[in-house]
Amino acid sequence: xxxxxxxxxxxxxxxxxxxxxxxxxxxxxxxxxxxxxxxxxxxxxxxxxxxxxxxxxxxxxxx
Amino acid sequence: xxxxxxxxxxxxxxxxxxxxxxxxxxxxxxxxxxxxxxxxxxxxxxxxxxxxxxxxxxxxxxxxxxxxxxxxxxxxxxxxxxxxxxxxxxxxxxxxxxxxxxxxxxxxxxxxxxxxxxxxxxxxxxxxxxxxxxxx
Numbered sequence: 001x002x003x004x005x006x007x008x009x010x011x012x013x014x015x016x017x018x019x020x021x022x023x024x025x026x027x028x029x030x031x032x033x034x035x036x037x038x039x040x041x042x043x044x045x046x047x048x049x050x051x052x053x054x055x056x057x058x059x060x061x062x063x
Numbered sequence: 064x065x066x067x068x069x070x071x072x073x074x075x076x077x078x079x080x081x082x083x084x085x086x087x088x089x090x091x092x093x094x095x096x097x098x099x100x101x102x103x104x105x106x107x108x109x110x111x112x113x114x115x116x117x118x119x120x121x122x123x124x125x126x127x128x129x130x131x132x133x134x135x136x137x138x139x140x141x142x143x144x145x146x147x148x149x150x151x152x153x154x155x156x157x158x159x160x161x162x163x164x165x166x167x168x169x170x171x172x173x174x175x176x177x178x179x180x181x182x183x184x185x186x187x188x189x190x191x192x193x194x195x196x197x198x199x
Contacts, residue, residue: 026106030076033122035129053118057137059146060114061109061157 029054072100075177083170085162087142090115091178094151099178115146115155136164147171152178 031053034044043050070078072091078087081101090101090111101108124134134148143158145167154171 004144016080029139031135033125034134035126035130036131036133038128039126039129041125043125049121053135053137055123056114057139058141060111060144060155061130061139061142062110 031057070179071180075174076100076102076106078177079118079170079174083167085158085167086170087157087159089154089174090173091154091175092116111155111157113145115153117145117157118146119148119153122165123194131149134168138162138164143167145171147175149175 001035029045029050031043031050032040033043041049068112076089076091079086086187087127088101088103088111090108091104092115093099094110096116098108101111103111118135119132123129125187131148132146135144137144138161140160142160143162143164145154145156145158147154147156147168149172150162152175154175156167156171159168159170
């Protein structure tokens with residue numbers, strides 16, 4: 001029983017560490033564009049085109 | 064799939080707000096740039112519509128080979144902005160942080176599809192309107 005409890009605790013700890021690592025890596029800001037010809041692009045925070053789209057979007061979010 | 068009756072932009076936006084709890088504000092413009100409907104006051108609507116059209120223009124500049132943008136979504140920490148274009152109409156909408164992108168886009172597209180095209184002024188329609196005016 002104690003071994004099982006220890007195993008569950010270890011599993012929970014592993015999941016928590018994994019989620020923290022993956023969560024920290026995921027960009028919180030991004031943009032995506034889809035075109036009529038079927039192509040699409042995704043822009044992450046650090047990419048050149050993102051800053052322009054983000055500044056326009058921030059204007060729209062202001063009330 | 065259930066076929067639903069076409070409606071005007073105000074009704075479609077009201078239904079959109081009712082069905083999608085993630086959408087805060089939305090505005091729809093026709094192909095000629097005229098406003099079809101909005102959930103906001105005049106000033107906020109102008110800002111939202113302008114942002115939508117600017118996002119489409121900026122998105123077009125990102126890919127010189129593509130001629131038409133059908134969707135732009137920008138997800139920021141403070142919230143997200145979506146622009147969806149279909150059948151000549153453009154809807155721009157805002158949400159809170161971390162929306163379910165696929166669901167929001169589906170709702171916006173459905174909203175655009177529900178909007179009835181304004182009827183062109185045919186000779187019969189003009190005569191009907193004139194008759195109605197005379198009778199009234």
